[in-house]
Amino acid sequence: MVTKFFLRPNPVPLTIVSPTHLFLFPKPPLSKLTTISLLSTATHAIIAQAEALPYGPSLLKGKIPFQYSPQQQQHQVQYCQSQLGAKLLNGNKQSQEDDEQEDHGDGDSVIDKEKFTRVFEIAALRVPAKDCFALESRLRGHLLNWPRIRNIARVPGDEVEEELAPLLGATQNGNTDEEGNFDALNRRIYGRAEGDGEELSPVLYRERLAKEFNARGFVRFRNLAKVSRPPRKKRKQGEGEEKKRERNERKGRDEFSMVEVVEEDVGEDWKGLLGDEFKGRSKWRGSTRLLLLDESYADKGVEDLPQAIKVALQESMREYSTSTFELIRCKLTLFYDYWQMNEVLEALLPQGMIIPSAFETIGHIARLNLRDEHLPYKNLIAKVVLDKNKPKIQTVVNKIDAIHNDYRTMQLEVLAGNRSLVTMVVENGLRFHVDLATVYWNSRLATERQRLLNGFTRSDVVCDVFSGVGPMALSAAKIVKRVYANDLNPHAVDYLERNSVLNKLEKKIEVFNMDGRRFISAVFSSEKAQTITQVVMNLPNDASEYLELSLNVVASINRCI
Numbered sequence: 001m002v003t004k005f006f007l008r009p010n011p012v013p014l015t016i017v018s019p020t021h022l023f024l025f026p027k028p029p030l031s032k033l034t035t036i037s038l039l040s041t042a043t044h045a046i047i048a049q050a051e052a053l054p055y056g057p058s059l060l061k062g063k064i065p066f067q068y069s070p071q072q073q074q075h076q077v078q079y080c081q082s083q084l085g086a087k088l089l090n091g092n093k094q095s096q097e098d099d100e101q102e103d104h105g106d107g108d109s110v111i112d113k114e115k116f117t118r119v120f121e122i123a124a125l126r127v128p129a130k131d132c133f134a135l136e137s138r139l140r141g142h143l144l145n146w147p148r149i150r151n152i153a154r155v156p157g158d159e160v161e162e163e164l165a166p167l168l169g170a171t172q173n174g175n176t177d178e179e180g181n182f183d184a185l186n187r188r189i190y191g192r193a194e195g196d197g198e199e200l201s202p203v204l205y206r207e208r209l210a211k212e213f214n215a216r217g218f219v220r221f222r223n224l225a226k227v228s229r230p231p232r233k234k235r236k237q238g239e240g241e242e243k244k245r246e247r248n249e250r251k252g253r254d255e256f257s258m259v260e261v262v263e264e265d266v267g268e269d270w271k272g273l274l275g276d277e278f279k280g281r282s283k284w285r286g287s288t289r290l291l292l293l294d295e296s297y298a299d300k301g302v303e304d305l306p307q308a309i310k311v312a313l314q315e316s317m318r319e320y321s322t323s324t325f326e327l328i329r330c331k332l333t334l335f336y337d338y339w340q341m342n343e344v345l346e347a348l349l350p351q352g353m354i355i356p357s358a359f360e361t362i363g364h365i366a367r368l369n370l371r372d373e374h375l376p377y378k379n380l381i382a383k384v385v386l387d388k389n390k391p392k393i394q395t396v397v398n399k400i401d402a403i404h405n406d407y408r409t410m411q412l413e414v415l416a417g418n419r420s421l422v423t424m425v426v427e428n429g430l431r432f433h434v435d436l437a438t439v440y441w442n443s444r445l446a447t448e449r450q451r452l453l454n455g456f457t458r459s460d461v462v463c464d465v466f467s468g469v470g471p472m473a474l475s476a477a478k479i480v481k482r483v484y485a486n487d488l489n490p491h492a493v494d495y496l497e498r499n500s501v502l503n504k505l506e507k508k509i510e511v512f513n514m515d516g517r518r519f520i521s522a523v524f525s526s527e528k529a530q531t532i533t534q535v536v537m538n539l540p541n542d543a544s545e546y547l548e549l550s551l552n553v554v555a556s557i558n559r560c561i
């Protein structure tokens, strides 16, 4: 049974998770065991606020939204301590083996994603939906501005169907008030308004239209609005009320974050901020949105909001006579999927350990090159790499040994994801099928290959002695007259042939499967030798030997001629 838990001598106290999903922060000196501390029994466990934490979201800030009973906590601590003690005493060996068996390489049982959930209390302005974008750009400096979190948030029930607004007595488009204002204005200027008897003269009528024309909303020009606006996306057929409700419930939540309202309008004194103009404004009953405010306003009242917000709201009130605002308290929850790979690994790996952040991507495969110190956490690391790089990455492998064999294939261990090592790589506009279990591939050589290709011309004939699956030979075939490609590995030759067909280059390439020495002798003793202008040899360890051979062969041929 795998049991893992945090033990970390840093300002974050131990957080207890489910009994089967404890975290391991292994091998601190025994004296550090005393740093285990428990979260309070309050409904929310507050992570200690480390001093001078950086601005923005952090796993060291916020609250953990779940907690265990004191008995459960006690049980967990005893369990953790006994496990850790056992691990330390046994040199961590046996437990590690157990872990590996249990993990089956996918690390799923190692990471308790719930542990990465953090709740942040923030304040938000509830504003009319139609004003939200304008206000967002005006107030940007005072908004939350957290990476990947939209400043404009949606919550369930924030959308009111246009047809429903009048039933709610709302003045969503300001019709009632505007109508009244307009009539009053007409009466003041002309002594009468529409409906008072006489028809308005064409001039007055035009004047009225001009006043009513609202470039944003086409208030009175429904047909014009229809022509100008792009058609609404048609909802999928068969999507019923059920789906609609579901969509509404999901509002405010995506895969990595969720916004919930916890306290409705906490701004009693809007008049104090916005002046008498605000007095008597009825509550907005149309569609609304939340503008998430900077974290420093989390517990501020209306009176503490800065002047810039006041000015922006006042202008919005002037422009839209019905605008109204609310200051509300919200909960922003960030889930495991929100955090970046390095943040998650930093939380999981022991303090001071270098966080593995680089890997080579070969098609859908991420290839790690883990250090020895990482090996006890290899499944954990691989799972995080997989989670954080999906869907592009489907498999995570680790290079387990230096390349020793003739075919230059790597010894790879699949740590997470699907086990297929057959993938497709795109390089230089060409597609290459590769099976990392049987052939050589190194994406890092792409630049070097490009450097060589830049020297080739249409009149060249290229001889690639160690061609592998053809990254050089096929790229050259796109440019030059003819390519002779050879490899000792039959799998590589098989893929080379397939790849030449896949890229429609089979007519320009001739493929050989023999030892490089034989290939050189054969090619240079045939009539092909007369045409070859470029020879590529990519076999780092033995290339010099082959170069010598090539030169000798060429020299002897020249002597014969």
Ligand SMILES: C[S@@+](CC[C@H](N)C(=O)[O-])C[C@H]1O[C@@H](n2cnc3c(N)ncnc32)[C@H](O)[C@@H]1O
Pocket (backbone or CB within 6 Å): 406, 407, 408, 440, 441, 442, 445, 465, 466, 467, 468, 469, 470, 471, 472, 486, 487, 488, 489, 492, 514, 515, 516, 517, 538, 539, 540
């Ligand atoms: C470093 S890889 C380079 C492959 C290819 N040029 C590339 O960049 O992907 C070396 C290749 O040489 C092949 N090889 C190794 N020894 C060989 C030999 N004696 N004769 C021919 N090919 C050989 C291996 O199978 C391997 O595909």
